[in-house]
Amino acid sequence: MEGIFKEKSDCLPNGNALANDEVKSPFLIGVAGGTASGKSTVCKKIMEQLGQAEMDHTQRQVVSISQDSFYRELTPAEKLKAQKGKFNFDHPDAFNEELMYETLQAILNGKKAELPSYDYRTNSLDFDNVLVIYPADVVLFEGILVFYFPKIRDLFHMKLFVDTDSDTRLARRVPRDINERGRDLDAVLTQYMTFVKPAFEEFCSPTKKFADVIIPRGADNTVAIDLIVHHIGEILAATNIAQHNNTVRTAAASMKRDH
């Protein structure tokens, strides 16, 4: 997975072109929670309420990325295990921690990043479907273990934990994995009891204590989402004012120089 980062944001295609060496360092929000707790749905709602969802992705001020893009590539033997539902995708070792850290660092340094999507049917990264992350003002990073790795946890400016009861999560995971991830009922339940539930208790649930905001009931919690959206809106407004002031300063300096 070489070449994930592109050069500095001078290649930014939207109107927010950066002046000279100015770096667009985003506000990074981590969104953790158990499987099927509603992490992606919460991120989607936040994007929608900020008017970002319908925007072309090159123009967005808020972008959402998933920890699934950082599953490490499996050896042939591990692939065989995964196909039989016998590989533990809920253990921290299933992720490429170093790449995740470097990528988030690069994004924080205003670089464009290209992330593969994840194909749950083949248990592998899909480099034909790449999500290009342009420098943004707010970046949401969601996944089951985004608060597990201390080095990564320390990068977040704000940490949210989506706290949905485990029966509800299982009831959502079963139809989702069958309909969207190509699994059968038996495999979903066996994987859940063998790996997903024990790993949630050992690795994911203990990270709730690191959260700044816990969102009970996930996307149903409209009050919590409204408060978070309001906070992000204030960050974006402050960024826009700072960018405007910077543009005015640069224009004034260049007029003075030309004079």
Ligand SMILES: Nc1ncnc2c1ncn2[C@@H]1O[C@H](COP(=O)(O)OP(=O)(O)O)[C@@H](O)[C@H]1O
């Ligand atoms: N509040 C909700 N009410 C009903 N279904 C939901 C709700 N939130 C999520 N879902 C459904 O549950 C499944 C998992 O949600 P998702 O947001 O993908 O969870 P996660 O990203 O935590 O795995 C999806 O099929 C989604 O449509």
Ligand SMILES: O=c1ccn([C@@H]2O[C@H](COP(=O)(O)O)[C@@H](O)[C@H]2O)c(=O)[nH]1
């Ligand atoms: O190949 C794979 C990779 C991951 N999983 C399961 O996915 C969830 C994490 O995704 P959520 O959207 O947060 O549910 C994790 O619990 C893994 O068990 C998989 O089944 N196969």
